[in-house]
Amino acid sequence: MPTPVQPPAFSIGSIDAQRVEDALALIGPKWTAWTAMTLAQENRPMRVRDVAARLPFIREPFVSKRLATMHADGLLTRPDDRRGAPYQLSALGTSLAPVHRTLSDWSHAHLSLGQMAEAERVEDALRRLRLRHSTALIQVLDAGGPMRFVHIAEEAGLDSSYIPQRLLRLQTDGLVTRTGPRHGDPYVLTDAGKALGAVYASVEHWNSPIITERRTSPSPRPVAAATRTHPDVPLSADSARTAAALRRSAAAPNALFSHAPQLQPRVPAAVTARPAPGRGR
Known part of the structure; x- marks a missing residue:
């Protein structure tokens, strides 16, 4: 044998x-991985409203801030900075x-x-x-x-x-x-x-020389403090609100979950599996 x-x-x-x-x-900041995995599964440029439609448990303004932060961090790219321009994963984001x-x-x-x-x-x-x-x-x-x-x-x-x-x-x-x-x-x-x-x-x-260079660079990234999730703050403060949103989303299925309406593009199973009901993040 x-x-x-x-x-x-x-x-x-x-x-x-x-x-x-x-x-x-x-x-590691909250929803960064889920956003990146959604963009990877869709494999196309997506506007804020399109990403938010696939993440019904997150308010759209927060989705917008998360996308902006990921863009500033080099995980996303977009054709220009005009309002409403779509995002997609950069090479660095894809390598995640x-x-x-x-x-x-x-x-x-x-x-x-x-x-x-x-x-x-x-x-x-x-x-x-x-x-x-x-x-x-x-x-x-x-x-x-x-x-x-x-x-x-x-x-x-x-x-x-x-x-x-x-x-x-x-x-x-x-x-x-x-x-x-x-x-x-x-x-x-x-x-x-x-x-x-x-x-x-x-x-x-994965930590490429780009990240190391940013760490040692004297110039800060142009990201407003309000758009970032501090890595030393526990994520439990909004768990009750998130759990309630998840329960509401279960009653109205979206492309993120297993039973999407016919007119919605499906996201493959790696992202569409239904989260455990009532689990806050």
């Missing part, structure tokens, strides 16, 4: 945490497809989320990974766990007063756990956290 081919191993310790976090700051597949594969293998749209699954994975310093903490635990939080702070070079809050979030997201129930018990990575090597390698590989 032939020996099965083993998948390549990716070391969390070998990745550049800063490059990973720089990339996640671009591709392998990253999205890796995120989806990791989620399927290590998270018990039930049935949901692939774009929603990718959004969920990015939500767990994109918070500032999370990559560095996971890298420290991978190299030296189990560790108490003061030692994690020392190894990561971070303020120890900041670490407990971030570790609590990583616990909630299923990436870190404690070795016992008592306060002060050491932390270790979960199986999902240990399996992040391939995800980080994919994200780091």
